[in-house]
Amino acid sequence: MSLRVLYLSRAQRFPEALEGFLETVPDSHFQRCETPEEVEHSLQRGIVELLLIDADRGFDAAAELCTRLKADPFNSVIPIVFFSREHSMEQIATAFERGADEFLSGTQTGREQELRMRMVLERAARDVAVNPTTMLPGTKIIQLDIQRRIASGEKFAVCYADIDSFKEFNDKHSYHRGDRVIWIVSSILRDIVRRLSRRGFVGHVGGDDFIFTLPVEDLESVSKAIIETFDTLMPLQYTREDRERGHYLAEDRQGSIRETPLMSISIGCVTNVHRRFTHPARVSELANEMKSYAKTFPGSLYVVDRRRDVRPESTVAGGPRTRERGSQ
Secondary structure, three states, X not given: OEEEEEEEOOOOOOOHHHHHHHXXXXXXXXXXXXXXXXXXXXXXXXOOOEEEEEOOOOHHHHHHHHHHHXXXXXXXXXXXXXXXXXXXHHHHHHHHHOOOOEEEOOOOOHHHHHHHHHHHHHHHHHHHOOOOOOOOOOHHHHHHHHHHHHHHOOOEEEEEEEEEOHHHHHHHHOHHHHHHHHHHHHHHHHHHHHHHOOXXXXXXXXXXXXXXXXXXXXXXXXXXXXXXXXHHHHHHHOOHHHHHHOEEEEEOOOOOEEEEEOOEEEEEEEEOOOOOOOOHHHHHHHHHHXXXXXXXXXXXXXXXXXXXXXXXXXXXXXXXXXXXXXXX
């Protein structure tokens, strides 16, 4: 497996007790950061699978960093392991109170520390169920994020994004190029939500389906930016001839050859501005419904559910919806 590790420490050398573990991971990338600010900057630049923190130098600042990262929807899934050459029960208790996943101390043997590190990574993979292509959180963390927003009472939006004509592209050009498209879209979503919504979150449902959640006031700017960036980058996955035509020939699900449009992105959005939600499953259900509605229109666009909670429940389905394209 590949492993990118950040190590927060002012010490020049990596702890010898942990070098054996990294040597067992053939494609590991190690980066040392001297300050918490350097760590946060590095996290914005790429995917990190493990954060090691030297508890013997600047422990208080490191503990504050741990608190911030575990409160951040993007970074909360990253395992954080404190390491100390001593054994301070006060430090150990504080680290776990701040959200640390493990604390390695000087009383443990090298073998025990290696096993504890391995278990931390295995737990993270099992509990978070990140997608191996995008390294975005899966459905479990998506549901937890929606539940947290419901409990907070904030006005929020849940947006379900789907790539139109992706199956045809994947079937024609192989899963390798399909995986690249999935990675590009995940990067677009991650980068834009991070840049434009301080409290936003992005998850990967699976395949070409993504969900992002954010404060409702950020919905319009984020959705339009995603569509604009998608429509700029995605045509580059095709030949110049296909781009100029605006379509290509591909086999549909019935086995017939037909003109297939270039990929676009459909985003279905649900908010609690006019609704009261009590369970994340209902939110996901409506977001999926709005995504399906968005896909009935050609090209990239986002649609927002403007319906209200009314009684009887059966009258809700006929309410109004709003649709917008990113260029408007």
